[in-house]
Each structure stands twice: as structure tokens, then as C-alpha cells.
Amino acid sequence: GENVEQHPSTLSVQEGDSAVIKCTYSDSASNYFPWYKQELGKGPQLIIDIRSNVGEKKDQRIAVTLNKTAKHFSLHITETQPEDSAVYFCAAIWPFGNEKLTFGTGTRLTIIP
Amino acid sequence: GAGVSQSPRYKVAKRGQDVALRCDPISGHVSLFWYQQALGQGPEFLTYFQNEAQLDKSGLPSDRFFAERPEGSVSTLKIQRTQQEDSAVYLCASSHLSVPSQETQYFGPGTRLLVL
Numbered sequence: 001g002e003n004v005e006q007h008p009s010t011l012s013v014q015e016g017d018s019a020v021i022k023c024t025y026s027d028s029a030s031n032y033f034p035w036y037k038q039e040l041g042k043g044p045q046l047i048i049d050i051r052s053n054v055g056e057k058k059d060q061r062i063a064v065t066l067n068k069t070a071k072h073f074s075l076h077i078t079e080t081q082p083e084d085s086a087v088y089f090c091a092a093i094w095p096f097g098n099e100k101l102t103f104g105t106g107t108r109l110t111i112i113p
Numbered sequence: 114g115a116g117v118s119q120s121p122r123y124k125v126a127k128r129g130q131d132v133a134l135r136c137d138p139i140s141g142h143v144s145l146f147w148y149q150q151a152l153g154q155g156p157e158f159l160t161y162f163q164n165e166a167q168l169d170k171s172g173l174p175s176d177r178f179f180a181e182r183p184e185g186s187v188s189t190l191k192i193q194r195t196q197q198e199d200s201a202v203y204l205c206a207s208s209h210l211s212v213p214s215q216e217t218q219y220f221g222p223g224t225r226l227l228v229l
Contacts, residue, residue, distance in 0.1 A: 006155075034217065043117070043204055043220035044156065089155050100146065100169065101206075101218060103155030 002027045006104025021107045023090035025073040031094040036070040037086045085111045117221035125227045126195045132191045134224045140209030148204040195228045
């Protein structure tokens with residue numbers, strides 16, 4: 001199976017600064033790594049994902065990097081805005097046996113105006 | 114079309130009561146998942162359907178939990194004789210392909226269950 005660890009659990013950054021959230025996974029066979037944003041009272045919303053054959057992916061202010069050797073991946077948010085405040089979850093899929101997402105424990109990101 | 118929808122959004126049950134939670138996936142999505150999210154935690158896998166077939170139920174915490182998707186679209190998660198530890202948000206997700214590791218899982222808003 002798969003185990004995902006996520007750090008930090010809370011993160012506060014000044015508006016306009018960058019935020020970085022890091023995750024590690026246990027099984028080298030894992031091949032898909034999405035990041036979800038969850039606002040209060042809502043379901044997780046996919047913000048970016050990366051597959052194991054890619055090292056980096058960007059979408060405007062959001063980027064994800066993957067280091068397969070070290071088995072870790074990171075979310076980078078630049079030019080943070082108040083609406084970026086939410087809980088962010090990383091996840092991984094281990095492709096053998098079932099197709100479930102294994103989630104990290106979440107990072108509560110607060111953007112200080 | 115519309116995203117994943119779930120009903121009810123909130124459910125308060127007395128301990129010992131049976132509850133049924135409904136999920137309407139995105140039209141045409143083959144794969145459907147149920148996850149349980151305890152307060153302050155990440156979602157945890159409960160069960161997985163491919164069309165009407167339940168391919169994995171390894172995450173169901175006890176035999177009081179039962180899920181079905183009889184026609185390969187709408188799914189129901191049933192919890193019998195609810196206990197206080199069942200209090201959580203129950204999330205449903207769907208994806209287009211039969212191999213979800215190659216496709217995004219889209220989540221519904223969840224059903225918040227409180228067992229008193």
C-alpha cells in the first residue's frame with residue numbers, strides 16, 4: 001500500500017509572498033500525485049496534478065514538482081492572495097490492487113492581508 | 114454538465130439509527146469512490162465501484178457499512194446502527210475512466226453526519 005506524509009500542518013504567509021507545502025510517499029510504484037484545495041464546508045477541489053513521468057508542472061501561480069528518487073513532491077503557490085486561504089491536501093495513487101487516493105493529513109494555509 | 118452531487122448535505126442521527134447517503138456522480142463517469150473524512154483529517158478510502166461492480170471495499174470500517182451502485186450511476190452508502198465514531202464527512206468522488214490513476218477524481222460537497 002501507500003503512505004503519504006505532509007508538512008507543515010499549518011502555514012501563514014503574507015499576501016504576495018510564496019507558499020510551499022511538501023509531501024513524501026512510501027511506495028515507488030505510485031504514479032499519480034494530485035493536490036486538492038478544500039474550503040470550509042466544501043469537498044476537495046483539484047488544483048493541480050502530476051504524473052510520475054513528469055518532474056514539474058505549472059498552472060499560472062501554482063506549480064508542483066516531483067522528485068521520484070527521493071519520493072517527494074511539493075506544491076508551490078506564488079503571489080499568494082487572500083482567496084488562497086484553505087486546507088490543502090496532497091495525495092498519491094498506488095496503481096496495484098485498487099485505484100484509491102491516499103491523502104496526506106492536510107496543510108491549513110492562511111494568507112495574511 | 115453538473116459536478117458530483119450528494120444528499121443530504123447534513124444528517125443528524127441518534128445512535129443506533131440507520132442512515133442512507135446518496136451520491137450522484139458526473140454523468141458518464143465509470144469509477145465512483147466513497148471516502149470518510151474525520152474532523153481535521155484527510156479523506157480516507159472506503160470503497161470503489163467500476164460501473165455497478167464493487168471492486169474494493171477494503172476501507173469499510175465494519176459490516177455496518179454497506180454501499181451499492183445497482184445501475185452503475187447513483188450510489189448509496191448505508192450505515193446501520195450508527196455509532197458516535199461514525200460522525201464524519203462522507204465524500205463521494207467520480208472519475209471518467211475505468212483506470213482512475215490516469216484520470217482526475219472529482220469530489221462532491223460531502224454529507225456531514227453527526228451521530229448523537
